[in-house]
Amino acid sequence: MTTPVETVRDPLNTIKWVVALVLLASATVLSRYLPDMSPALRLLMMLGLGLVALVLVFTTIQGRRFVDLLRQAQVEVRKVVWPTRPETTQTTLIVLGVVLVMSLLLWGMDSLFGFAISGVIG
DSSP states (O other): OOOOOOOOOOHHHHHHHHHHHHHHHHHHHHHHHOTTSOHHHHHHHHHHHHHHHHHHHHTSHHHHHHHHHHHHHHHHHHHOOOOOHHHHHHHHHHHHHHHHHHHHHHHHHHHHHHHHHHHHHO
16 A cells, blocks of 8 residues: 655745755856856856755755765765675686686687687588
């Protein structure tokens, strides 16, 4: 049994998204149409407008959910038991060995099939 998803319609949320998109578009357009401005100033302008747009996006409902997702992912990453250096080295060597053996087997089979086909074709 599924429950219907409730969508929250917040006009302020929509306005924030539109303003953020306008800020990003204006950063691109201003940089493109002001070639006489120094490159450092254009870069600062683009970074500033992009940062304001990013902060604005993070204040939206979806932005807050995304930040919450990042926090939960960080908690999950801390729970992971990472392999030690020797385990990583051993696993890497095993993988390299298997790849080498398989490549030699495939090369040998390819050579045998090639000889067989050339014998049939003449």
